[in-house]
Amino acid sequence: MVKTVEETQLEQQLIGYHHQLHEHPELSFEEYETTKALKGWLAEANIEMLDLPMKTGVLAVIRGKKPGPTIALRTDIDALPIQEKTGLPFASKVPGKMHACGHDFHTTSILGAALLLKKREDEIEGIVKIIFQPAEENGGGAIKVLETGVLDDVEAIFGMHDMPHIPTGTIGIKSGPLMAGVDKFVIDVEGTGTHAAAPEKGIDSIVVASHIITALQTIVSRNISPLNNAVISVTRLEAGNTWNVLPQTAQMEGTVRTFQEHVRDGIPAKMQRVVEGVAQALGAKGTLHYTKLGPALINDEKYAEWAVETAKKSGLNVVSPIPSSAGEDFAEYLKKIPGAFFFMGVSGTSGLHHPDLIIDEKAILPSAEFFSNLAVDFLKKMKNE
DSSP: OOOOHHHHHHHHHHHHHHHHHHHSOOOTTOOHHHHHHHHHHHHHTTOEEEOOOSSSOEEEEEEOSEEEEEEEEEEEOOOBSOOOOOOOTTOOSSTTOBOTTSHHHHHHHHHHHHHHHHTTTTTOEEEEEEEEEOOTTTTOHHHHHHHHTTTTTOSEEEEEEEETTSOTTEEEOOSEEEEOEEEEEEEEEEOBOEETTOGGGSBOHHHHHHHHHHHHHHHHHHSSOTTSOEEEEEEEEEEOSSSSEEOSEEEEEEEEEESSHHHHHHHHHHHHHHHHHHHHHTTOEEEEEEEEEEOOEEEOHHHHHHHHHHHHHTTOEEEOOOOBSSOOTHHHHHHHSOEEEEEEEOOOSSOTTOTTOOOOGGGHHHHHHHHHHHHHHHHHHHHHO
């Protein structure tokens, strides 16, 4: 499709913003320069900004000429502690920090939607709040935004994540569970240290830990319905500090991913039973420390269906994506506000959180146009329901 002169100018403007964001990545709750830049760009477009009582992040608002509901578009603005290896001319200028998850793409796209919506105020039947949220990567930003109360009047909320494996011009839309609930655990094992040549005189914490790791997998295979989803992964095991001593203690760390809340709620007790029971059977002590980090992201069925209509109207190819076992703190919004989250294709060169990730900048303008259309369409449909 041939772009108009206006579309071409906007695309170049947004790509310029994207380069600036990519060159200056900032970690969670440290997005001071990003916040300053966003406020400047929004002010240049005469877009109203509301008070967001946080050190970083921005809340903008577009008020339609006609009354109606209030909805929100959300993007995340933080980067990752990764050394970039893309070789791009606009690569990160900050050592050890990179937009390796595409949040600079998200931010640019939603900023583009704000610029488009500002020019469509006559069409808008209600209010669109636009959240440039800090600290998605550490899982705390969404909760902090909700605690401020700035979204208490919002009736629907929408967001997206870039997906490198989905081609540019394609969007993944799915009702129900889309991304997993994320939990973390630490397991401490205490045995009795002894010389490696005389194991009978102690309790080998490494052997106990190994049995616990194996037994934990029976929770998924034998305690959870095959119609549900869960994974328990031990990602770190530390024990001992020399070659000829059986250590007294061992420690494991890992993660649990689930899509159904009732499954998530039942896993800690099942894990505790395994950890304590296996350790006791082998003469040791096992202690589980379990932390819930974020719920599963579950899209509203009706809003997902509405979004398909808007996506097709916007010229995007719509696919039903495979749910991701990664976490996303947009789920915190969806626990309180109905809405939907989408996977936007960017034809990436590698996976997320990878130092070589390059996204296709041709995906920025279509994404901005989709979210602009989404806001206008949803306000009309919500008002007329």
